[in-house]
Amino acid sequence: MKVQSSKHVPASSKQGFKVQSRIGQTFKRLKDNGEKALITFITAGDPDLKTSKEIIFELEKSGADIVELGIPFSDPMADGPTIQAASERALKKGATLSHVLELVRDVRKKSLIPIVLFGYYNPIFIYGVEKFAKDAKNAGADGALVVDLPPEEASELKTHTDRNGLDLIFLLTPTSDDSRMKLVASQGGGFVYYVSVAGITGARKELSNTIQKSVTRVRKFTPLPVGVGFGISTPKQAGEVSRWADAVVMDIEE
Amino acid sequence: MRIQNLPDKQGHFGIYGGRYISETLMPVVLELEKAYLKFKSDKNFKKELDYYLKEYVGRPTPLYFAERLTKKAGGAKIYLKREDLNHTGAHKINNTMGQILLAKRMGKTRIIAETGAGQHGVATATVAAMFGLPCEIYMGTEDIERQKPNVFRMKLLGAKVNPVSSGSCTLKDAMNEAIRDWTTNVWNTFYIIGSVAGPHPYPMMVRDFQSVIGKEAREQIKNIEGRLPHYLVACVGGGSNAMGLFHPFIKDKGVKMIGIEAAGYGIKTGKHAASICAGKVGVLHGSKTYLLQDSDGQIIHTHSVSAGLDYPGVGPEHSFLHDMGRIEYTAITDKEALNAFKVLSLLEGIIPALESSHAVAYAMKLAAKLGKDKIIIVNLSGRGDKDLNTAAKEMRVEI
Numbered sequence: 001m002k003v004q005s006s007k008h009v010p011a012s013s014k015q016g017f018k019v020q021s022r023i024g025q026t027f028k029r030l031k032d033n034g035e036k037a038l039i040t041f042i043t044a045g046d047p048d049l050k051t052s053k054e055i056i057f058e059l060e061k062s063g064a065d066i067v068e069l070g071i072p073f074s075d076p077m078a079d080g081p082t083i084q085a086a087s088e089r090a091l092k093k094g095a096t097l098s099h100v101l102e103l104v105r106d107v108r109k110k111s112l113i114p115i116v117l118f119g120y121y122n123p124i125f126i127y128g129v130e131k132f133a134k135d136a137k138n139a140g141a142d143g144a145l146v147v148d149l150p151p152e153e154a155s156e157l158k159t160h161t162d163r164n165g166l167d168l169i170f171l172l173t174p175t176s177d178d179s180r181m182k183l184v185a186s187q188g189g190g191f192v193y194y195v196s197v198a199g200i201t202g203a204r205k206e207l208s209n210t211i212q213k214s215v216t217r218v219r220k221f222t223p224l225p226v227g228v229g230f231g232i233s234t235p236k237q238a239g240e241v242s243r244w245a246d247a248v249v250m251d252i253e254e
Numbered sequence: 255m256r257i258q259n260l261p262d263k264q265g266h267f268g269i270y271g272g273r274y275i276s277e278t279l280m281p282v283v284l285e286l287e288k289a290y291l292k293f294k295s296d297k298n299f300k301k302e303l304d305y306y307l308k309e310y311v312g313r314p315t316p317l318y319f320a321e322r323l324t325k326k327a328g329g330a331k332i333y334l335k336r337e338d339l340n341h342t343g344a345h346k347i348n349n350t351m352g353q354i355l356l357a358k359r360m361g362k363t364r365i366i367a368e369t370g371a372g373q374h375g376v377a378t379a380t381v382a383a384m385f386g387l388p389c390e391i392y393m394g395t396e397d398i399e400r401q402k403p404n405v406f407r408m409k410l411l412g413a414k415v416n417p418v419s420s421g422s423c424t425l426k427d428a429m430n431e432a433i434r435d436w437t438t439n440v441w442n443t444f445y446i447i448g449s450v451a452g453p454h455p456y457p458m459m460v461r462d463f464q465s466v467i468g469k470e471a472r473e474q475i476k477n478i479e480g481r482l483p484h485y486l487v488a489c490v491g492g493g494s495n496a497m498g499l500f501h502p503f504i505k506d507k508g509v510k511m512i513g514i515e516a517a518g519y520g521i522k523t524g525k526h527a528a529s530i531c532a533g534k535v536g537v538l539h540g541s542k543t544y545l546l547q548d549s550d551g552q553i554i555h556t557h558s559v560s561a562g563l564d565y566p567g568v569g570p571e572h573s574f575l576h577d578m579g580r581i582e583y584t585a586i587t588d589k590e591a592l593n594a595f596k597v598l599s600l601l602e603g604i605i606p607a608l609e610s611s612h613a614v615a616y617a618m619k620l621a622a623k624l625g626k627d628k629i630i631i632v633n634l635s636g637r638g639d640k641d642l643n644t645a646a647k648e649m650r651v652e653i
Contacts, residue, residue, distance in 0.1 A: 126551030171277040199438040
């Protein structure tokens with residue numbers, strides 16, 4: 001299920017973002033074909049690591065372009081009940097960050113789909129930021145997005161993700177003013193993840209009506225591709241968002 | 255930078271503190287910091303806060319010489335800073351009063367808070383009622399069970415109490431849920447954090463509002479004894495009552511400070527809440543600090559007989575002052591705290607909160623080791639009415 005843009009790709013999708021990473025290459029390839037990226041999220045280790053691997057292959061087969069792999073955390077403050085429950089199930093089965101990296105290594109034996117590790121800072125900090133960046137890259141991960149690590153606090157991790165060629169992806173939100181946009185644009189790699197609503201993850205019935213305007217605004221500050229996520233759960237919503245964004249991040253619920 | 259002048263501009267106390275929060279909340283905490291710094295030096299703000307602290311909260315609180323407790327311990331003189339005599343029965347209202355005045359000035363129209371023992375929830379619901387703002391309190395289901403009187407109190411005060419049944423169903427999870435609410439209702443909502451925890455500027459701001467405790471105590475002991483105390487003792491969960499007492503004395507090199515964490519069933523059993531004594535550095539709820547966690551960085555379930563100390567983290571400034579060697583941290587078990595709860599009731603006619611009982615228990619041990627010329631100030635951070643059910647259960651008494 002490639003998300004076909006129902007409109008012409010806007011001219012504001014500027015050229016010039018770095019294309020050496022697998023994430024950048026994916027965006028470039030899709031753009032050249034007039035397509036948008038579909039990003040899907042799953043929590044690693046829910047219900048178990050073996051199944052997670054199979055789910056990733058299934059997602060790729062059904063058209064996902066990038067996979068966000070959630071690192072389970074005991075206190076996922078930015079997530080709604082669905083991901084919180086998934087995280088709890090994964091932790092109960094004993095999923096650790098080391099296991100998540102093993103899963104990435106396993107997936108890489110068969111697939112080149114870009115993988116973004118998505119999580120909270122504490123498990124990464126305890127694993128060791130330098131070791132994390134090295135091991136994640138060696139396992140075949142392409143990027144990392146740490147929800148509770150704004151650019152202000154990110155330098156101790158970014159030093160190592162930069163050194164190892166891992167894209168550190170940052171978020172922008174409806175609360176971001178111009179100075180936040182500038183800051184994130186100057187620090188971010190891979191793509192900019194625009195959070196479509198102020199709130200936590202989870203399905204919503206209605207899409208925010210400011211997405212188009214916001215994406216246009218984000219593009220003024222960065223040449224990076226813009227992915228839009230949080231609360232997008234139906235193909236109809238995805239289709240609509242893909243008119244403006246370069247990628248749609250879908251919360252797959254049940 | 256001198257240690258009493260921290261945090262730095264980014265909210266760091268050495269390696270601790272900071273703003274580890276989602277991007278959605280970043281503009282909000284930046285706005286809050288700006289507003290706080292503006293009103294902190296505003297004469298009218300200070301005047302209004304002082305007025306309510308005096309006329310509504312009942313400050314200053316007495317510094318009471320506990321003569322019979324001193325005699326029983328058999329050594330140093332023990333003074334009690336009577337924060338239990340504040341309106342609502344604990345030190346928490348010093349901070350909620352400051353924050354709600356700030357919320358009003360910032361034009362916020364809705365108040366939320368987390369609570370453990372319920373003291374912060376009650377103090378928040380109280381000031382929200384007083385200023386006519388709608389208020390929602392997040393509270394773990396386990397804490398709701400052991401702090402029933404406070405739950406009813408909050409409801410009487412017009413607050414909505416939202417039960418939190420995720421994770422360990424205690425303070426940590428209540429804070430997760432409050433942060434989720436804040437992220438969702440970011441535009442109109444003011445989150446009154448109850449401890450010296452959370453993202454910058456909260457640890458600094460809550461410390462400043464609570465510093466009234468130490469400022470008063472410093473003047474009071476000078477008037478009574480003509481000198482500064484030798485020791486300050488206070489219990490530490492998140493650490494707001496301790497920081498409030500300690501901070502105005504940080505530069506007084508002769509004053510030793512001891513923070514008392516909850517040892518629960520004993521540190522060795524693993525069932526405790528002693529983040530500094532037994533934890534390691536990590537990131538939770540907006541700051542880098544000592545945390546109780548497993549080897550994979552997952553936060554572990556804590557235990558303390560006192561709901562207010564039952565938290566796996568601690569304010570970042572405590573972590574820093576621990577590393578600097580300025581404050582010493584130790585822990586007191588449930589059993590020792592319950593004993594102090596009984597002793598203080600019998601000897602002084604003061605029923606202390608179980609949280610504060612930890613500080614009393616340590617002060618008795620410390621006093622016994624010191625000469626009669628030495629002075630200890632204990633922060634009696636709250637009163638024990640809310641703990642009668644828990645204490646009766648522990649003492650196997652039917653009420």
